Amino acid sequence: MAVGNDPLPELHPVPGIRLATVSAGIKKPGRRDLVLIEAAPGSHCAAVFTRNAFCAAPVVVAREHWRASDGQPRYLLTNTGNANAGTGEQGLADARACAGAVAKAAGTDIQSVLPFSTGVIGEPLPVDKITAVVPEALSALHEAGWADAASGIMTTDTRPKGASRRFHCTGREYTLTGIAKGAGMIRPNMATMLAYLATDMAVAPDLLQEALREAVDMSFNRITIDGDTSTNDACVLLATGAAGNGVVASRESPEFLALRDALAEVCVSLAQALVRDGEGASKFVTVQVNGGRDEQECLDVAFTIAHSPLVKTALFASDPNWGRLLAAIGRAGLADLDVNRVGVYLNDVLIAERGCRAASYTEEQGVAAMAPEDIAIRIELNRGEAGAGVWTSDFSYDYVRINAEYRS
Amino acid sequence: MAVGNDPLPELHPVPGIRLATVSAGIKKPGRRDLVLIEAAPGSHCAAVFTRNAFCAAPVVVAREHWRASDGQPRYLLTNTGNANAGTGEQGLADARACAGAVAKAAGTDIQSVLPFSTGVIGEPLPVDKITAVVPEALSALHEAGWADAASGIMTTDTRPKGASRRFHCTGREYTLTGIAKGAGMIRPNMATMLAYLATDMAVAPDLLQEALREAVDMSFNRITIDGDTSTNDACVLLATGAAGNGVVASRESPEFLALRDALAEVCVSLAQALVRDGEGASKFVTVQVNGGRDEQECLDVAFTIAHSPLVKTALFASDPNWGRLLAAIGRAGLADLDVNRVGVYLNDVLIAERGCRAASYTEEQGVAAMAPEDIAIRIELNRGEAGAGVWTSDFSYDYVRINAEYRS
Numbered sequence: 001m002a003v004g005n006d007p008l009p010e011l012h013p014v015p016g017i018r019l020a021t022v023s024a025g026i027k028k029p030g031r032r033d034l035v036l037i038e039a040a041p042g043s044h045c046a047a048v049f050t051r052n053a054f055c056a057a058p059v060v061v062a063r064e065h066w067r068a069s070d071g072q073p074r075y076l077l078t079n080t081g082n083a084n085a086g087t088g089e090q091g092l093a094d095a096r097a098c099a100g101a102v103a104k105a106a107g108t109d110i111q112s113v114l115p116f117s118t119g120v121i122g123e124p125l126p127v128d129k130i131t132a133v134v135p136e137a138l139s140a141l142h143e144a145g146w147a148d149a150a151s152g153i154m155t156t157d158t159r160p161k162g163a164s165r166r167f168h169c170t171g172r173e174y175t176l177t178g179i180a181k182g183a184g185m186i187r188p189n190m191a192t193m194l195a196y197l198a199t200d201m202a203v204a205p206d207l208l209q210e211a212l213r214e215a216v217d218m219s220f221n222r223i224t225i226d227g228d229t230s231t232n233d234a235c236v237l238l239a240t241g242a243a244g245n246g247v248v249a250s251r252e253s254p255e256f257l258a259l260r261d262a263l264a265e266v267c268v269s270l271a272q273a274l275v276r277d278g279e280g281a282s283k284f285v286t287v288q289v290n291g292g293r294d295e296q297e298c299l300d301v302a303f304t305i306a307h308s309p310l311v312k313t314a315l316f317a318s319d320p321n322w323g324r325l326l327a328a329i330g331r332a333g334l335a336d337l338d339v340n341r342v343g344v345y346l347n348d349v350l351i352a353e354r355g356c357r358a359a360s361y362t363e364e365q366g367v368a369a370m371a372p373e374d375i376a377i378r379i380e381l382n383r384g385e386a387g388a389g390v391w392t393s394d395f396s397y398d399y400v401r402i403n404a405e406y407r408s
Numbered sequence: 409m410a411v412g413n414d415p416l417p418e419l420h421p422v423p424g425i426r427l428a429t430v431s432a433g434i435k436k437p438g439r440r441d442l443v444l445i446e447a448a449p450g451s452h453c454a455a456v457f458t459r460n461a462f463c464a465a466p467v468v469v470a471r472e473h474w475r476a477s478d479g480q481p482r483y484l485l486t487n488t489g490n491a492n493a494g495t496g497e498q499g500l501a502d503a504r505a506c507a508g509a510v511a512k513a514a515g516t517d518i519q520s521v522l523p524f525s526t527g528v529i530g531e532p533l534p535v536d537k538i539t540a541v542v543p544e545a546l547s548a549l550h551e552a553g554w555a556d557a558a559s560g561i562m563t564t565d566t567r568p569k570g571a572s573r574r575f576h577c578t579g580r581e582y583t584l585t586g587i588a589k590g591a592g593m594i595r596p597n598m599a600t601m602l603a604y605l606a607t608d609m610a611v612a613p614d615l616l617q618e619a620l621r622e623a624v625d626m627s628f629n630r631i632t633i634d635g636d637t638s639t640n641d642a643c644v645l646l647a648t649g650a651a652g653n654g655v656v657a658s659r660e661s662p663e664f665l666a667l668r669d670a671l672a673e674v675c676v677s678l679a680q681a682l683v684r685d686g687e688g689a690s691k692f693v694t695v696q697v698n699g700g701r702d703e704q705e706c707l708d709v710a711f712t713i714a715h716s717p718l719v720k721t722a723l724f725a726s727d728p729n730w731g732r733l734l735a736a737i738g739r740a741g742l743a744d745l746d747v748n749r750v751g752v753y754l755n756d757v758l759i760a761e762r763g764c765r766a767a768s769y770t771e772e773q774g775v776a777a778m779a780p781e782d783i784a785i786r787i788e789l790n791r792g793e794a795g796a797g798v799w800t801s802d803f804s805y806d807y808v809r810i811n812a813e814y815r816s
Contacts, residue, residue, distance in 0.1 A: 053745040054738030054763060086731050088764035121731040122765050231735050309717070313808055323494050323529040327639050330462030337461040355462060356496035357530050397808050400721050 002158045003276040003284040003373050003393070011146035011164045012175045014198040016040035016240025019145030020137040021152035024129045027081030027119065034130060035152040036102070036137040037076040037196060043240040044205045045071050046212040047114075050233035057084045057091030057125075058115040059232060061099060068111035071205050075102050076196060076236060078116040079130055080155050080181075083192060085121040085231045094125040101131035105138055118155050118182065118192040118232055150179040153194055157181050157277055163269040169258040174201045174243050176262045180270040192232040193220060195270055201259055202241030204249040211260055212237040219267035222299075222390040223275050224306050237263075275391045280398035283315050284374045288389035291381040297334050298388035301379055304332040312395035315375065320366030322352040329379060343380040346370065410566045411684040411692040411781050411801070419554035419572045420583045422606040424448035424648025427553030428545040429560035432537045435489030435527065442538060443560040444510070444545040445484040445604060451648040452613045453479050454620040455522075458641035465492045465499030465533075466523040467640060469507060476519035479613050483510050484604060484644060486524040487538055488563050488589075491600060493529040493639045502533040509539035513546055526563055526590065526600040526640055558587040561602055565589050565685055571677040577666040582609045582651050584670045588678040590641075600640040601628060603678055609667055610649030612657040619668055620645040627675035630707075630798040631683050632714050645671075683799045688806035691723050692782045696797035699789040705742050706796035709787055712740040720803035723783065728774030730760040737787060751788035754778065 017039060024034040039045065047066050049059050066073060077098060084091045099113035106113075117125065150160035164177040178197035203211070216235055241247070248255045276284050287305050292298035305311055308328045314321040325344050330337070344352040346369040351361045369375070425447055432442040447453065455474050457467050474481060485506060492499045507521035514521075525533065558568035572585040586605035611619070624643055649655070656663045684692050695713050700706035713719055716736045722729040733752050738745070752760040754777040759769045777783070 052735060052738040053742065054734045054747050086734060086760070086764045088762050091764070231738060309803075316808065326462045326494060327460060330460040330639060334461065339462050352494070354496050356494045356499070395717070395808060397805055400724065400803060400805050400808055 003281050006159070006273065006276065008147055008150060008160050008162050009164060011150070011162045011177050011179070012166055013143040013146065014175045014177050014240065015143070015200045016043060016242035017198045017238060018141035018143055019149045020140035020142070021145060021148040022133050022137045022140060024079065024133045026079055026126055026129055031081070032148070032152050033080045034133055034137060035078040035149045036141065037149065038141050039074055039198070039238045040240050040242060041074065043072065043074075043238050044203065044208055045073050046205070046209040046237040048212060048216050048235045050231060052231045052233075054086075054231050056117065056121075056232045057087055058095045058117040059234060060092060061095040062114040062116060062234065065099065065111045065114050072112075073114045074108055074112040075106060076114050076116065077102050078118070078153050078194065080153060081119040082117060082123055082125050083119045083121045083232050084117040084125040087122065087124060090124060094127050097127045098125070098130050101134045102138075105134050114236070116194055116232070116234055118153070118194055121231070146177055146179060153179065153181040155182065155192070156279065159277060161270055161273040161277065163266040163273075165262045165266055167258050167262050169255050172243055172245055174199060174258070176259070176266055178266045178270055180274060182274065193235070193274065194233070195220065195235040195267075197236065197263070197266065198238040198240065199259065200240050200243040201255060202243065202245050202247045203239045203256070203259065204247055207248060207251065207256060208237060208239050211256070211263055214260065215263040215267040218264060219271040223271045224303065224390065224392050272391055275393050278393040280396040280401070281393035282373070282396050283394040285315055285392050285394065286376045286389055287379075287392065288376065288387065289379045289381065290387040291384055292386040292388070293384035295386045295388045298381070298386050299390065300334065301329055301332045301381070302388060302390040304328045305377065305379070306390050306392035309395055312392070315394035316396045318367070318370040320346055320351060320370050322357060325377065325379075326352060326355070337381075338383065341382040343382065345378040345380070347372075347376050348378070411689050414567070414681065414684065416555055416558060416568050416570050417572060419558070419570045419585050419587070420574055421551040421554065422583045422585050422648065423551070423608040424451060424650035425606045425646060426549035426551055427557045428548035428550070429553060429556040430541050430545045430548060432487060432541045434487055434534055434537055439489070440556070440560050441488045442541055442545060443486040443557045444549065445557065446549050447482055447606070447646045448648050448650060449482065451480065451646050452611065452616055453481050454613070454617040454645040456620060456624050456643045458639060460639045460641075462494075462639050464525065464529070464640045465495055466503040466525040467642060468500060469503040470522040470524060470642065473507065473519045473522050481522045482516055482520040483514060484522050484524065485510050486526070486561050486602065487533075488561060489527040490525060490531055490533050491527045491529045491640050492525040492533040495530065495532060498532060502535050505535045506533070506538050509542045510546075513542050522644070524602055524640075524642055526561070526602055529639070554585055554587060557604075561587065561589040563589065563600070564687065567685060569678055569681040569685065571674040573670045573674055575666050575670050577663050580651055580653055582607060582666070584667070584674055586674045586678055588682060590682065601643070601682065602641070603628065603643040603675075605644065605671070605674065606646040606648065607667065608648050608651040609663060610651065610653050610655045611647045611664070611667065612655055615656060615659065615664060616645060616647050619664070619671055622668065623671040623675040626672060627679040631679045632711065632798060632800050680799055683801050686801040688804040688809070689801035690781070690804050691802040693723055693800050693802065694784045694797055695787075695800065696784065696795065697787045697789065698795040699792055700794040700796070701792035703794045703796045706789070706794050707798065708742065709737055709740045709789070710796060710798040712736045713785065713787070714798050714800035717803055720800070723802035724804045726775070726778040728754055728759060728771075728778050730765060733785065733787075734760060734763070745789075746791065749790040751790065753786040753788070755780075755784050756786070
């Protein structure tokens, strides 16, 4: 189940980036389950990794290599079908072996290769299957490989996810393209969100990292399917400089501002696509909280609502259950919350205020507001100027089914 | 659905306490939906109320009267079928009207009556129906009314819950009896946990409050069905002094220590009964975390596991999914967690250690451990001496069904 039926948009090639998607037969024979991304020499790479203390072996190795290469890796290697998580010391050796195979075949050092894995956990990585197809992957690299790669990194995703922007700045054209997979839990074990972004703009490393961190904070960090955080999450942004601009080194430069805008658009688009394809999702829900004293308390309220199983089952039932929303707001931990000032809206219909059902509200309005697949919950705290929103999905029978199935 | 088939145990009368359960016809004609509890003059009352900012009208009024009566209310009035929550100013007036009717009929002041409500929210309280049967309730008060009251306060509970202890201390016999309802969400809107406890020991008010707070912290505050907190929760402990002991005024007195033990037993028993009767529950799960630096970090890990929909759906499926447990531990926010020291046990079977599946572990062991209705998850952090446990249930199809049903 997934919300809507969004086709993959056109993904513009990014000069300096080549991709290959081949079949290593990791889990299913013939499935194109291995993606190699190459960045031209001199490219810079920003990266954000999972904060889960039990991070998977490839995350440990990718972070290690990313630092050792001074943020200038040349290759990103991704396999699906096996997360190489919960695999202990052997997992680390396996991740290094895969990276090493790419380095050897490409004639570069091992630190230039970042490994990523997604799929089942607790099973040993089939290193031989992966290393066997590395030469094939290297020879298949091409600039137009984004759409294939978007499919290649999928696990239980029902459709590939990508977003792309071309933008102009001071007479030059730039491209930003990204692909992503996952969110919600990936059967049979846990979520893995992987996102790969690239631009041909030349950007100083610290600014690139700052831009990525900011974009992730307002996109991937504002979605939740079930509150669980994966052991394998990673988001990477490559900047090749192939556009030929002088290296962007100022936060105030028009190029940096344009890149920030494009990054925000692409990351939000990818993040929303992840939620729409969340396991068992039948609704796409925006929870916007306004009028808070600061952004954090708005996020606290928004996430409390978005994580509430009571709210999520009501959303599944298209039930405009304002009582569950009030209860979630009330336990979000806000100091001195004056409940009499709180307004609750469903798709712009005021449903509750002053701690009870709004006088103007009718059940018909509520039912109409809950009918669409896309639902907007808006909370007005009326105690400040800050606002923040998150995106989530509902809890359905399918959610339980998908996640309760015995591992096969 | 509920776990096990525990009958209501014998509930010993508490000298100084009388109870009546009558029918006000609030939601269903003939249903005995009104419970009145009377405490003899001179009784003291300790109380703990919900921390939800959107607390219901009766909670506001009960807290107000409890303070105004200097912790010596004479009557606790509970109606089911209507929570008088999300009812604004009218709700407060209605709660006061009910309390006032008891006060007038009993010849006492309004502050001596604490009102409690549980049931549907957002509907006006049928005050007339309640006040009409107050005289009948007063004349029906009797000491042996505990079991009827345990049924009278039920809403979607599938069975009444009570616990009772007789204990001796320095030559005197004391009784402690308690009843409770709710936990998980109460259809159609939200959870309400109500618990009423009474003893015939004479205890100084501050010690009584301290004992209740401590018992609640280790029982009702350590259970979770879905992480949602109700707007109507309350737990009350009456001490009548009818046993004739001198007022207990020292934390070191044998009487106080005996009361603490009995309170802990009764509250834990009631709390576990609430979980076993949780909406859609098919498993009763103990999550025990040992070897933490302090109790709080043990609770953080335990609640992260207990709230994880991934873990809960795996429990429903009887799937010994150690990967989901590791992922939950890893995102509990512990500083400097050395994942290589963490051990994960299912019913004393070591299933994961050093970040991966234990070498000694077999799937057969895991399946056997998950088969019973009662499951113990034990996490050994191996970084300190503290420990703490919580109790929870699984996420089932029934959970979604019950909470996704359209309101009728």
